[in-house]
Amino acid sequence: MSEPTPRVCDTLAEVRTRNPLVHSITNLVAMDLSANVLLAVGASPVMAHAREEIDEVVAAANALVINIGTLDAGWVDSMEQAAAKASELGTPWVLDPVGVGATRYRNEVAARLTAQQPTVIRGNGSEIVALANAASAGATRGVDSSIDSAEALDAARDLAQASQAIVAVTGSVDYITDGSRVIAVANGVPEMAQITAMGCALSGLVGACIGVGTEPLRASAHAIAIYGVAGELAAQHAHGPGSLRMRMLDAFTQLDSETLNEMASIDQ
Amino acid sequence: MSEPTPRVCDTLAEVRTRNPLVHSITNLVAMDLSANVLLAVGASPVMAHAREEIDEVVAAANALVINIGTLDAGWVDSMEQAAAKASELGTPWVLDPVGVGATRYRNEVAARLTAQQPTVIRGNGSEIVALANAASAGATRGVDSSIDSAEALDAARDLAQASQAIVAVTGSVDYITDGSRVIAVANGVPEMAQITAMGCALSGLVGACIGVGTEPLRASAHAIAIYGVAGELAAQHAHGPGSLRMRMLDAFTQLDSETLNEMASIDQ
Amino acid sequence: MSEPTPRVCDTLAEVRTRNPLVHSITNLVAMDLSANVLLAVGASPVMAHAREEIDEVVAAANALVINIGTLDAGWVDSMEQAAAKASELGTPWVLDPVGVGATRYRNEVAARLTAQQPTVIRGNGSEIVALANAASAGATRGVDSSIDSAEALDAARDLAQASQAIVAVTGSVDYITDGSRVIAVANGVPEMAQITAMGCALSGLVGACIGVGTEPLRASAHAIAIYGVAGELAAQHAHGPGSLRMRMLDAFTQLDSETLNEMASIDQ
Numbered sequence: 001m002s003e004p005t006p007r008v009c010d011t012l013a014e015v016r017t018r019n020p021l022v023h024s025i026t027n028l029v030a031m032d033l034s035a036n037v038l039l040a041v042g043a044s045p046v047m048a049h050a051r052e053e054i055d056e057v058v059a060a061a062n063a064l065v066i067n068i069g070t071l072d073a074g075w076v077d078s079m080e081q082a083a084a085k086a087s088e089l090g091t092p093w094v095l096d097p098v099g100v101g102a103t104r105y106r107n108e109v110a111a112r113l114t115a116q117q118p119t120v121i122r123g124n125g126s127e128i129v130a131l132a133n134a135a136s137a138g139a140t141r142g143v144d145s146s147i148d149s150a151e152a153l154d155a156a157r158d159l160a161q162a163s164q165a166i167v168a169v170t171g172s173v174d175y176i177t178d179g180s181r182v183i184a185v186a187n188g189v190p191e192m193a194q195i196t197a198m199g200c201a202l203s204g205l206v207g208a209c210i211g212v213g214t215e216p217l218r219a220s221a222h223a224i225a226i227y228g229v230a231g232e233l234a235a236q237h238a239h240g241p242g243s244l245r246m247r248m249l250d251a252f253t254q255l256d257s258e259t260l261n262e263m264a265s266i267d268q
Numbered sequence: 269m270s271e272p273t274p275r276v277c278d279t280l281a282e283v284r285t286r287n288p289l290v291h292s293i294t295n296l297v298a299m300d301l302s303a304n305v306l307l308a309v310g311a312s313p314v315m316a317h318a319r320e321e322i323d324e325v326v327a328a329a330n331a332l333v334i335n336i337g338t339l340d341a342g343w344v345d346s347m348e349q350a351a352a353k354a355s356e357l358g359t360p361w362v363l364d365p366v367g368v369g370a371t372r373y374r375n376e377v378a379a380r381l382t383a384q385q386p387t388v389i390r391g392n393g394s395e396i397v398a399l400a401n402a403a404s405a406g407a408t409r410g411v412d413s414s415i416d417s418a419e420a421l422d423a424a425r426d427l428a429q430a431s432q433a434i435v436a437v438t439g440s441v442d443y444i445t446d447g448s449r450v451i452a453v454a455n456g457v458p459e460m461a462q463i464t465a466m467g468c469a470l471s472g473l474v475g476a477c478i479g480v481g482t483e484p485l486r487a488s489a490h491a492i493a494i495y496g497v498a499g500e501l502a503a504q505h506a507h508g509p510g511s512l513r514m515r516m517l518d519a520f521t522q523l524d525s526e527t528l529n530e531m532a533s534i535d536q
Numbered sequence: 537m538s539e540p541t542p543r544v545c546d547t548l549a550e551v552r553t554r555n556p557l558v559h560s561i562t563n564l565v566a567m568d569l570s571a572n573v574l575l576a577v578g579a580s581p582v583m584a585h586a587r588e589e590i591d592e593v594v595a596a597a598n599a600l601v602i603n604i605g606t607l608d609a610g611w612v613d614s615m616e617q618a619a620a621k622a623s624e625l626g627t628p629w630v631l632d633p634v635g636v637g638a639t640r641y642r643n644e645v646a647a648r649l650t651a652q653q654p655t656v657i658r659g660n661g662s663e664i665v666a667l668a669n670a671a672s673a674g675a676t677r678g679v680d681s682s683i684d685s686a687e688a689l690d691a692a693r694d695l696a697q698a699s700q701a702i703v704a705v706t707g708s709v710d711y712i713t714d715g716s717r718v719i720a721v722a723n724g725v726p727e728m729a730q731i732t733a734m735g736c737a738l739s740g741l742v743g744a745c746i747g748v749g750t751e752p753l754r755a756s757a758h759a760i761a762i763y764g765v766a767g768e769l770a771a772q773h774a775h776g777p778g779s780l781r782m783r784m785l786d787a788f789t790q791l792d793s794e795t796l797n798e799m800a801s802i803d804q
Contacts, residue, residue: 028296028315029315039732039777040778047563047605048606052608056639069315070316103316103320104321193307195304196313239518240519241521242513243514243518246514247779250777250779253776296583340585340588367582370592370593370596372589464581508787508788509572510782513782
């Protein structure tokens with residue numbers, strides 16, 4: 001008899017109970033929201049990027065999240081060191097390749113990090129298409145930033161196969177794939193795109209969910225569903241991006257298992 | 269027959285329709301609010317400061333915003349490279365000389381950036397007086413941080429003439445000048461000064477408005493009026509700086525042309 | 537006849553009247569909240585970390601706050617320069633040793649900064665125990681991050697005696713000690729721990745209160761009580777960490793002397 005499949009509420013309960021330590025090397029815009037989402041959901045964020053201490057922080061963490069949004073040479077060194085340490089220790093880690101496709105530098109850095117075997121790669125349609133190109137061919141092309149998730153699904157599958165990572169491409173519907181299986185999640189509201197760092201903070205939540213040991217394909221889908229449901233709940237009483245952001249943070253702490261299971265739209 | 273003068277609602281409509289990409293090299297305190305204001309108003313923020321990618325990001329952007337609030341040597345190099353590239357390409361750009369007058373280092377950096385031909389310079393009264401001194405004389409003096417915008421109007425005119433930039437000096441009334449013409453904007457509420465990065469995020473909005481091609485003198489006045497009107501709307505139901513900030517972000521998305529034209533106080 | 541003892545409302549009134557300039561070299565996660573708390577309470581925040589200007593900024597400031605949350609080599613150089621300048625000039629300064637005990641690097645940096653004679657050291661129970669070890673013995677041990685303030689009181693007294701600083705250890709009850717006297721503050725709500733940078737922003741407020749010249753032991757207790765009372769007021773109408781944070785910022789501006797004196801729980 002196989003282990004019963006964990007439901008989305010089980011993953012949230014695990015995060016709340018076990019308070020995973022999530023080490024984030026993220027961009028300067030996303031730090032505040034990322035840390036607040038992690039705290040609201042019950043995880044423990046730690047932001048640390050000094051090369052002198054990265055190995056110790058990775059070793060203490062249950063998961064690592066690397067986000068290249070405001071990269072520079074010093075931070076890239078730290079990201080590579082952290083990724084190498086996580087891979088060495090078997091610590092699960094998430095790569096958020098923000099803006100890949102926009103510049104050659106981002107393409108190179110994202111390709112190098114992808115080669116370090118992330119557990120999960122999360123990006124929007126344009127980023128996943130660009131990264132699939134950058135990681136496979138070296139040569140990259142200009143990217144239309146309006147590629148939606150569905151159009152990027154083939155690229156996501158290719159990238160998952162090439163990188164051996166779970167690839168999550170988020171958009172109007174979110175797709176999570178290991179290269180063969182695909183889970184579709186249809187939660188969230190479009191207004192979430194009017195809030196900066198929304199995707200980055202979601203990558204942090206993916207880190208929390210893989211940090212409690214849930215199988216990464218499922219953990220990523222659960223994180224994305226939890227996030228979207230919180231957005232939907234928040235949107236019920238929001239009047240714009242300011243109140244939506246505030247109410248999402250509230251919603252993470254209020255969310256109960258029944259509501260979550262009922263609202264989560266996870267199709268596999 | 270001359271082109272009809274764009275009204276403030278036209279500038280906002282252009283931003284919402286064309287979603288200008290605004291490249292911001294801003295201070296560490298202002299990143300979150302600046303990005304959120306740009307998103308709420310319909311623009312697309314991109315934060316990037318690595319020298320390896322700055323030229324490509326500037327080339328892709330509709331406008332550039334440079335803010336020296338938390339400068340250091342590495343970031344100043346990036347700012348100068350970005351300013352040079354913007355000037356080379358004819359990309360309009362905004363200089364926000366935060367804290368100029370407070371230290372010799374800020375004076376030197378702000379003077380060097382001013383020499384790179386910003387399209388618009390936006391600061392408070394003390395900053396504009398200090399920058400007028402720093403840019404013209406090299407020698408600077410201590411600055412009384414309580415200089416209001418009206419007292420700085422002469423300095424603003426001088427600075428505009430010397431730098432060939434539009435100069436916007438914000439305070440109890442905001443003045444925007446090209447060295448001869450002066451537009452006065454009387455919107456906003458005093459409580460906005462209790463929120464960090466309010467001026468910085470306004471400079472970002474100026475970037476969005478010059479990024480859609482509106483003539484810079486008028487675009488700056490429009491940005492400042494839109495910002496002030498959003499603040500006034502938000503203040504109607506705010507109880508302090510926390511709720512004022514949240515409601516301002518909501519107000520940017522709710523603002524309709526009729527309300528904006530009615531409330532905007534633009535005197536030219 | 538001795539000077540009458542200032543009450544907590546007197547300290548808040550002094551901050552509101554004198555608007556102390558608080559120079560913060562703080563972590564990247566805490567910048568936004570720290571600056572907003574300082575503004576809401578009536579102080580003037582300035583964030584500056586470039587070595588080229590640190591001496592001038594420290595010289596202009598009424599207080600300095602150093603927080604090692606996202607330290608790296610460049611920032612540590614700035615912190616040490618600022619601490620040295622503050623000590624030279626007699627400017628009161630606060631050390632917030634975020635995460636000390638977690639890595640050898642943090643232990644070394646925190647110990648070096650402690651040796652530079654901070655006026656106040658504020659941390660949670662685990663940090664104060666770790667710093668007491670790091671500052672005295674050089675050798676450090678792993679730290680249980682769940683040490684509550686009461687368990688850390690002996691370490692706080694030892695650290696205060698060894699460092700000649702006031703030590704504030706915050707937790708379910710907050711203790712402030714000069715090594716012999718102990719003041720206990722019992723304000724705040726547990727939900728404040730679900731908001732990132734809450735402790736960091738409190739350290740900023742301690743800076744504001746010592747920056748108006750109140751005796752540091754009492755100023756620290758007053759800052760901690762003001763902060764906790766704002767949290768209690770905010771919690772009356774909050775529904776989670778998003779609204780709690782927003783309402784705390786509002787509460788700082790609304791707080792009147794009568795309410796503050798009535799709600800402040802300061803036991804000496």
